[in-house]
Structures are given as structure tokens and as C-alpha cells.
Amino acid sequence: MKIKQYRTQFIKELSPFYDAYEAESFFYLILEDKHQLRQIDLALNHELFFSEADFVVWDSLLAQLKKEVPIQYLLGKTNFYGLDFEVNENVLIPRPETEELVEWIISENAASDRTKKIKILDIGTGSGCIAISLAKNLPNAEVYAMDVSKKAIETAKRNAAKNDVDVTFIFQNILETEELKCQFDIIVSNPPYVRNLEKQEIKKNVLDYEPHLALFVDDNDALIFYKKIASLAHNNLLKNGQLYFEINQYLGKEMIDLLGKMDFINIDLRKDIYDNDRMISCKVSI
């Protein structure tokens, strides 16, 4: 079969699950990953011919996509902030909203005195996407990253090596942490923040395949991670130090109240590209 014919069939078979645009983007991601071919190659070479064995691979990927397995897990990789990351079922697939948080931190810290080290701690690092992007883009950063999942830490370590950056990984439960070992200039976290009451908004491809440890938080204490991290930050943020959080879009006001009551200053709540309250930053009052 010609690959162009296969493309039509591929998109049609995915139509109950994904719109044509998404299905087509999956097709080209596979084409690039498995055959090192781009859309333009397909357009130019009308006679492209794929072997029977190639189509066996395509069929197996198509079958998994029909079960709504995320394409990133099928290919074992994704792109975040211009860098390549390994992803697997032990880590959350990094989201574009989180790239916005990283962009915010870089924009506020890139111009800082390059002779002075900036110590950064990323709590709940998952694939390591935040920690590694910061280490790559802030040359004077000394980056630490924590997670309670051993398998996530192993993945993040491979991602640090792949992207050629030094990050110190810490296997630790932040909720059981009495005190952090050192003082930081920046503490950043994208902790679990989806409440069970929001489960019905979560798509099957997320709910069935992404780690629930990374996603969900107890409905009765939805801000538990923020409270814990903010209280540790009081002792472990240096003078002028800054906290950055990704947050649940429905809890922006609650986050402002929480940080205000805990005496943080310069509280700045920002929206993501979809116009949802998504990230917040503050400083310790001195």
C-alpha cells in the first residue's frame, strides 16, 4: 500500500476519538519518528513505498491510538521548551501551560548577574521538564529537583543526561519534609492539583494512562502541596527569593488568599494562553 492511502485510512479510523487535525498530526509524528520523513517528503515523493513490516508497526500504533494511549507514550518522547524529553507511564506528559511557567521564570532571571549562582529547587519534577529547561537556559543556575516517585526520578535523570545539564535529583516526599537542606533563590512547583470533583472534565487519554500520583489531590485539602511548600519556603528562601507555582485554574483566588495570609508579598497571578488562572508567583516579606 502507498503511505498516502494509508494516511487517509489512519485519519478515518481515528475519527471517533480525535479530530482530523489531531489525527493527521499523529500521522506525521509517527512518520518522522519511525521513518525520518517529513510532510514535505511525502508531498514530493509520490512513489514512496513502505514494506509490509512497516505497515505492521503502523497498524500496531494505530490500534493503541484507538485505545487513546497518548502518542507521546507510544513514541516514548515529547518536546518541551525546545528540548527533547523521554516520557513514559511513570511521568506526566509535560504541558504547554508549564512551558509558560518556565518562560516566566527565565524571563525574570536571565538578566541576573551571571557571576552569581541562582539556587533553584523544583518540587514534583516528574520528567524533569521544569528543572532541566531552567538548567539549560539559566547558565548560572544550580538546580535541584525532588520527586516522591523513584521511577520518575530515574526518567528525569536520563533526561538531564540527554540534554547535557547537571541537576541534583532528590528522592523525597515533600509532604513529609520537615525542613529543606539548604537555602534557595527560587522554589518552583507544579504539584498534583486536580480534585476528584474535576475528574469528569479529564479526558480518557489522561485518566487511563497518566500517573494519578502526578495528577490528583484530595478534594478536602486541594491546596495541601502549596501550603506545605510555602511554609517550607519561609525558612528556605533566601532574601529576595521567589516562589513560582503552577495552579488549578479554579483556585486562583484561593491561592492569592493563602499566600497573602502566609505573609508573602508581590503576589502575581497570571493566566495561561487559554485564559485560565494558571500560575502564581510571590516573594517572602523581609
Ligand SMILES: C[S@@+](CC[C@H](N)C(=O)[O-])C[C@H]1O[C@@H](n2cnc3c(N)ncnc32)[C@H](O)[C@@H]1O
Ligand atoms: C503535576 S506533576 C508535575 C511533573 C512535572 N514537574 C511537570 O511539570 O510536567 C506532579 C509531580 O509531583 C510528584 N509528587 C506527587 N506527590 C509528591 C510528594 N508528596 N512529594 C514529592 N513529589 C510528589 C509526582 O510524582 C509528579 O511527578
